[in-house]
Amino acid sequence: MSLRSEVYKTLGFTYRNFIITKRNFFTIFETLFWPVIGLISVGLMGVYLELNEERFAFILIGAVTLSVLQVSQLDVAYVLLFDIWSKSVRYTFATPISAWNMILGAWFFGIFRGLIAFSILFIAGEALFRVNILIPIPWLLLFLLGVFLSAMIIGVITCSLLLIFGYRAEIFAWTLSAIFMLICGIYYPVSMLPEPMRAFSYAIPLTHFLEFYRSFYGFETSFENPLLIGYLISLLALVVLVALYLWAFERARRRGTITQFSE
Amino acid sequence: MDAVKCDDVWMIYRSLFSKKVALKGVNLRIPKGEIFGLLGPNGAGKTTLVSIMATLLRQTRGKVEVLGMDSVRDAKEIRKRINIASGNPNLIWSLTVYENLRYYAMLYGIRDRRIVEDLIRDFELEEFRKVEFNKLSTGNKQKLILARAFINDPELVFLDEPTKGLDPPIARRLREKIVAMQRDRGTTVVLTTHYMSEAEMLCKKIAFINHGEIVAEGTKEDLKKMLKMRDKITIEIDAEIPEQKFQSFEGVFMVEKDGNSYTFYVDSVEKRLWDIAKEVANHGRIKNVVVREIDLEDVFNELAK
Ligand SMILES: Nc1ncnc2c1ncn2[C@@H]1O[C@H](COP(=O)(O)OP(=O)(O)OP(=O)(O)O)[C@@H](O)[C@H]1O
Ligand SMILES: [Mg+2]
Numbered sequence: 001m002s003l004r005s006e007v008y009k010t011l012g013f014t015y016r017n018f019i020i021t022k023r024n025f026f027t028i029f030e031t032l033f034w035p036v037i038g039l040i041s042v043g044l045m046g047v048y049l050e051l052n053e054e055r056f057a058f059i060l061i062g063a064v065t066l067s068v069l070q071v072s073q074l075d076v077a078y079v080l081l082f083d084i085w086s087k088s089v090r091y092t093f094a095t096p097i098s099a100w101n102m103i104l105g106a107w108f109f110g111i112f113r114g115l116i117a118f119s120i121l122f123i124a125g126e127a128l129f130r131v132n133i134l135i136p137i138p139w140l141l142l143f144l145l146g147v148f149l150s151a152m153i154i155g156v157i158t159c160s161l162l163l164i165f166g167y168r169a170e171i172f173a174w175t176l177s178a179i180f181m182l183i184c185g186i187y188y189p190v191s192m193l194p195e196p197m198r199a200f201s202y203a204i205p206l207t208h209f210l211e212f213y214r215s216f217y218g219f220e221t222s223f224e225n226p227l228l229i230g231y232l233i234s235l236l237a238l239v240v241l242v243a244l245y246l247w248a249f250e251r252a253r254r255r256g257t258i259t260q261f262s263e
Numbered sequence: 264m265d266a267v268k269c270d271d272v273w274m275i276y277r278s279l280f281s282k283k284v285a286l287k288g289v290n291l292r293i294p295k296g297e298i299f300g301l302l303g304p305n306g307a308g309k310t311t312l313v314s315i316m317a318t319l320l321r322q323t324r325g326k327v328e329v330l331g332m333d334s335v336r337d338a339k340e341i342r343k344r345i346n347i348a349s350g351n352p353n354l355i356w357s358l359t360v361y362e363n364l365r366y367y368a369m370l371y372g373i374r375d376r377r378i379v380e381d382l383i384r385d386f387e388l389e390e391f392r393k394v395e396f397n398k399l400s401t402g403n404k405q406k407l408i409l410a411r412a413f414i415n416d417p418e419l420v421f422l423d424e425p426t427k428g429l430d431p432p433i434a435r436r437l438r439e440k441i442v443a444m445q446r447d448r449g450t451t452v453v454l455t456t457h458y459m460s461e462a463e464m465l466c467k468k469i470a471f472i473n474h475g476e477i478v479a480e481g482t483k484e485d486l487k488k489m490l491k492m493r494d495k496i497t498i499e500i501d502a503e504i505p506e507q508k509f510q511s512f513e514g515v516f517m518v519e520k521d522g523n524s525y526t527f528y529v530d531s532v533e534k535r536l537w538d539i540a541k542e543v544a545n546h547g548r549i550k551n552v553v554v555r556e557i558d559l560e561d562v563f564n565e566l567a568k
Contacts, residue, residue, distance in 0.1 A: 016358070
């Protein structure tokens with residue numbers, strides 16, 4: 001296994017996501033339109049409620065994070081969906097790639113789109129509402145990496161569900177990610193949640209990343225070191241989920257799902 | 264060494280509510296460096312078998328060796344050295360000819376863009392290199408699918424009905440391409456098809472599969488010999504004749520009626536023509552007699568029964 005050819009295989013998926021995105025008009029909506037709309041409506045609500053500067057930052061951080069996560073998550077989830085929609089699953093799986101080539105390659109492009117979305121939202125927040133959500137760059141990058149890891153987690157879950165339950169699982173996957181987003185405290189501190197739900201929310205890495213970001217605006221964190229906890233949970237989740245994905249792939253090979261996706 | 268060896272391969276598709284036995288103990292040897300034909304009626308198990316050999320599907324039982332490697336254990340190594348193309352021409356819709364090839368080249372870890380350029384030229388796709396896949400004609404889609412199958416310069420290629428749904432001139436062009444690629448690169452080709460003429464033209468050896476079992480195997484000549492019938496005599500007459508009567512004739516295996524035309528499948532024309540013609544002439548006036556050797560289509564019809 002040469003490193004160079006592994007890099008090439010991985011970048012193959014980056015390349016494909018890039019071309020498809022470039023050619024699809026609706027990408028503009030995914031990456032720009034919806035995120036900006038989301039930001040504006042949350043911002044206006046903030047103005048109406050006469051929030052102080054910290055609280056304003058709190059909800060804008062929520063809106064921005066939600067958008068960045070959604071945008072970059074799509075790329076990973078789509079990596080398999082593109083093939084399913086085109087009925088070309090067999091050709092991708094006939095090549096000597098590994099699950100991680102596919103996921104990483106797509107994720108790279110997700111990061112790229114996520115960074116674009118973040119930059120635009122950052123500028124829009126500043127320009128429209130005079131709220132600055134900039135924190136020291138190294139910390140900001142660590143936060144964003146955390147968000148991108150969460151995007152990878154959702155993407156891998158989606159791909160696994162697709163392999164296990166067929167293309168209808170798409171809806172299930174979106175539902176799941178909506179529930180995650182509900183309890184990880186996008187627009188409110190998770191300490192508000194009732195006890196059992198709060199325990200769940202602590203298991204979601206995004207909860208900790210959000211708390212980390214907001215700690216720069218004077219908000220309390222539930223644990224001492226949210227960034228570290230967020231990363232640990234993310235890595236743990238990814239190990240488990242990639243194993244699930246590999247298993248789902250083997251299972252698909254036994255059941256003929258791959259050939260079925262191609263007819 | 265054989266390119267592929269299947270030993271007692273079973274495939275049982277299972278789902279929550281059903282179970283479908285698609286392969287029932289297939290034993291098969293596919294020699295290297297030739298075009299090997301896999302023929303059989305719809306639902307016989309051709310695609311299933313090809314998918315197993317191409318490591319896309321895992322057999323329920325039995326052992327498959329591809330290029331000397333185990334299809335389950337060494338799947339990834341095998342994938343580097345084989346490739347597939349199917350007659351359902353599906354690739355990512357919004358990628359152009361060039362981009363599709365480039366993408367797959369990358370998945371094989373290939374950097375060299377010349378490989379993509381060479382394939383575009385070899386498959387006469389220059390004109391369409393910037394055309395998105397979904398805007399190509401079916402013939403060009405199929406060309407691209409075939410070009411893609413050679414991107415990693417494979418030792419073994421599986422072509423599952425590669426000329427399905429193409430008009431005859433384009434199908435012929437593609438067949439020539441397959442022959443040329445095979446000849447120039449020495450690739451082993453496993454081809455499934457419903458077109459007997461295609462198998463007759465391309466394949467050195469052929470296996471027939473029906474209901475998940477290999478029912479016959481060998482060269483074209485072997486197969487024809489295997490069925491004892493060798494010739495068919497078609498007689499046109501201006502009257503009805505009682506077909507059953509001929510079934511009891513020695514050396515006559517089957518009689519088919521098509522309007523006023525009767526076809527007799529016999530072991531040998533020399534031995535049987537005279538007796539048959541004499542009897543037919545008792546019923547009416549013979550207008551025409553055609554004698555032909557049986558072809559693969561007849562073999563197929565007989566085996567598919
Ligand atoms: N994924 C699957 N799940 C369940 N049954 C399947 C699956 N794929 C194929 N089958 C069944 O297995 C049998 C063999 O199918 P296969 O596609 O291998 O036949 P084939 O010879 O390629 O037919 P055709 O000439 O129509 O392409 C058929 O009865 C088919 O319905
Ligand atoms: Mg088939």
